[in-house]
Amino acid sequence: MKRVSILNRKNALTLFLVIVMYAVIQGLIVTDILPPLYTSTLIQVCVYVILAASLNLINGITGQFSIGHAGFMAIGAYLAGIVSVKFHGPLFLSLLVGGIVAAVAGFIVGLPTLRLRGDYLAIATLGLGQIVMIIFQNIDYFGGAAGMQVGRHINWSWAFWVTIISLVVIHNFVNSTHGRACISVRENEIAAEAMGVNTTKYKVLAFTLGAFFAGVAGGIYSNYMYFIQPTTFNFLTSFNILVMVVLGGLGSMTGSILGALIMTVLNVALSGIPSLRMVITALLLIIMMLFRPSGLMGTKEFNLNFLEKKGERNVA
Amino acid sequence: MLKIGNLSKSFGGLKAVSNLNIDIKDGELIGLIGPNGAGKTTVFNLITGVYEPTEGEILFRERKIDGLKPYQVTHRGIARTFQNIRLFADLNVIDNVKIAYHQHAKYSSLGAILRLPSYFKGEAEMEKKALELLKVFRLEGKAREVAKNLPYGEQRRLEIARALAAEPKLLLLDEPAAGMNPQETHELMELIRWIRDTFKLTILLIEHDMSLVMGVCERIYVLDYGTIIAQGGPDEIKSNPKVIEAYLGEEAI
Numbered sequence: 176m177k178r179v180s181i182l183n184r185k186n187a188l189t190l191f192l193v194i195v196m197y198a199v200i201q202g203l204i205v206t207d208i209l210p211p212l213y214t215s216t217l218i219q220v221c222v223y224v225i226l227a228a229s230l231n232l233i234n235g236i237t238g239q240f241s242i243g244h245a246g247f248m249a250i251g252a253y254l255a256g257i258v259s260v261k262f263h264g265p266l267f268l269s270l271l272v273g274g275i276v277a278a279v280a281g282f283i284v285g286l287p288t289l290r291l292r293g294d295y296l297a298i299a300t301l302g303l304g305q306i307v308m309i310i311f312q313n314i315d316y317f318g319g320a321a322g323m324q325v326g327r328h329i330n331w332s333w334a335f336w337v338t339i340i341s342l343v344v345i346h347n348f349v350n351s352t353h354g355r356a357c358i359s360v361r362e363n364e365i366a367a368e369a370m371g372v373n374t375t376k377y378k379v380l381a382f383t384l385g386a387f388f389a390g391v392a393g394g395i396y397s398n399y400m401y402f403i404q405p406t407t408f409n410f411l412t413s414f415n416i417l418v419m420v421v422l423g424g425l426g427s428m429t430g431s432i433l434g435a436l437i438m439t440v441l442n443v444a445l446s447g448i449p450s451l452r453m454v455i456t457a458l459l460l461i462i463m464m465l466f467r468p469s470g471l472m473g474t475k476e477f478n479l480n481f482l483e484k485k486g487e488r489n490v491a
Numbered sequence: 492m493l494k495i496g497n498l499s500k501s502f503g504g505l506k507a508v509s510n511l512n513i514d515i516k517d518g519e520l521i522g523l524i525g526p527n528g529a530g531k532t533t534v535f536n537l538i539t540g541v542y543e544p545t546e547g548e549i550l551f552r553e554r555k556i557d558g559l560k561p562y563q564v565t566h567r568g569i570a571r572t573f574q575n576i577r578l579f580a581d582l583n584v585i586d587n588v589k590i591a592y593h594q595h596a597k598y599s600s601l602g603a604i605l606r607l608p609s610y611f612k613g614e615a616e617m618e619k620k621a622l623e624l625l626k627v628f629r630l631e632g633k634a635r636e637v638a639k640n641l642p643y644g645e646q647r648r649l650e651i652a653r654a655l656a657a658e659p660k661l662l663l664l665d666e667p668a669a670g671m672n673p674q675e676t677h678e679l680m681e682l683i684r685w686i687r688d689t690f691k692l693t694i695l696l697i698e699h700d701m702s703l704v705m706g707v708c709e710r711i712y713v714l715d716y717g718t719i720i721a722q723g724g725p726d727e728i729k730s731n732p733k734v735i736e737a738y739l740g741e742e743a744i
């Protein structure tokens with residue numbers, strides 16, 4: 176039998192490239208070549224890469240339609256903030272709590288709505304986004320409408336490696352029999368059931384996992400931004416994440432990463448002129464619909480498979 | 492093996508299946524025939540839990556299976572193909588088969604996320620089993636091709652291969668020869684008999700192609716307007732006046 180293990184050339188090279196990327200950016204930061212403003216952009220890229228990749232797991236891989244991802248981000252941001260500020264907990268715990276509470280919320284919303292077919296999930300997640308915002312606005316413990324002072328407890332290195340770990344976890348899940356079960360739901364739900372796939376279970380699992388990572392991303396965000404407000408996590412933010420996923424190509428992880436990178440850089444560059452930002456986003460979407468209707472990457476992945484002998488490709 | 496008692500299914504006012512009784516023994520190869528709209532596919536959908544019966548019960552290996560969800564029925568040991576092919580069209584051939592192996596997977600999602608040895612072992616085993624199955628259906632050369640790009644006859648064969656990957660005891664085939672040419676149909680006939688013997692299966696198949704039905708089925712049920720109008724061996728069915736009438740009646744329209 177062919178030997179397959181974690182120690183192959185492709186993984187080694189990927190790890191090498193990731194370390195090089197980290198080292199170069201870290202080098203630019205410590206030598207002050209990269210001004211602090213750009214560090215903030217880099218952290219935002221990390222946050223949105225996780226958000227886009229986790230929404231892609233729900234919408235792209237499993238074929239569901241969630242449009243309230245900022246709601247889970249908000250839950251993660253606030254809960255992680257509470258752990259950092261009120262309990263002086265370590266960063267790791269802060270992010271973990273943010274993720275777990277968001278995942279619990281995801282499970283509670285997902286379980287009843289995902290058993291139904293159709294667009295119930297879209298309505299439920301839209302509602303969740305609003306409800307979460309209203310809750311944080313009206314509870315004084317969370318700072319109310321004025322927002323919550325969190326301070327800064329995370330640096331670029333942490334943000335980077337948490338992002339990498341999140342991506343590895345999502346990638347490993349997708350490229351497994353469990354990920355294939357999720358993909359089969361997207362491809363043909365009736366056939367998936369008939370082949371013995373518990374479709375409700377995998378929809379809920381993907382949704383809960385997606386919510387977890389949205390919570391982690393929210394945690395990175397609040398631990399960096401000094402200050403968070405409920406309105407930061409409004410529908411526009413959810414929409415933004417959705418655009419990243421669609422732009423990159425529903426179902427493509429590397430597409431989501433690319434989409435998050437492009438949109439975040441664009442948003443930062445145009446942050447002074449919000450109206451122009453909206454116009455450019457709209458234009459970008461229209462151009463994409465015309466020339467690449469299935470997104471920049473389609474459902475394909477950019478990978479280093481060409482290094483391997485033929486016949487080792489996986490789904491996705 | 493499969494015992495269907497007084498099964499009925501109504502869609503609004505329409506009685507698609509009424510008072511159906513079918514009894515299939517271990518290892519049999521049974522045909523279910525009847526004119527268009529007779530209710531054959533509805534019977535499959537009732538057995539596999541897609542529809543809930545209005546009345547009656549379905550016993551599979553002495554246990555009640557009506558009321559179960561489709562995936563639970565599959566876990567009990569019944570797999571099917573579809574009249575209108577329902578492959579995972581955009582996935583490659585081998586992944587279609589692997590998805591049906593999913594219920595027998597030997598690693599957890601945690602094992603996959605942490606890439607534990609169980610993941611690599613489980614994946615290698617699935618790959619091996621899937622390729623073996625594809626070989627039976629002469630599809631191993633096309634393992635990495637996208638399912639929707641296969642010619643029609645091969646898509647039908649892939650659907651059967653995928654159903655077998657679920658490792659069923661009872662296989663339900665809904666018009667497996669539809670759209671095949673006579674040469675392909677003949678090969679399929681041999682194949683069906685061969686898989687029944689090799690995999691020790693019981694098979695219930697719906698088919699319009701009479702040469703196939705009469706050629707492979709040991710016993711045949713004839714359905715018309717949702718009720719069984721005749722049953723017996725191929726020769727009995729061929730000469731049964733009720734059956735001739737049901738089919739002639741259809742042609743007269």
Ligand SMILES: Nc1ncnc2c1ncn2[C@@H]1O[C@H](COP(=O)(O)OP(=O)(O)OP(=O)(O)O)[C@@H](O)[C@H]1O
Nearest residue numbers: 502505507525526527528529530531532533534574
């Ligand atoms: N989901 C449904 N809702 C309403 N009516 C249905 C439904 N499914 C089937 N029917 C009706 O039940 C009857 C039996 O349909 P069925 O598909 O079982 O026939 P069949 O014997 O498989 O026909 P064919 O040979 O054309 O495949 C038809 O009149 C059909 O219109």
Ligand SMILES: [Mg+2]
Nearest residue numbers: 531532533574
């Ligand atoms: Mg039919």
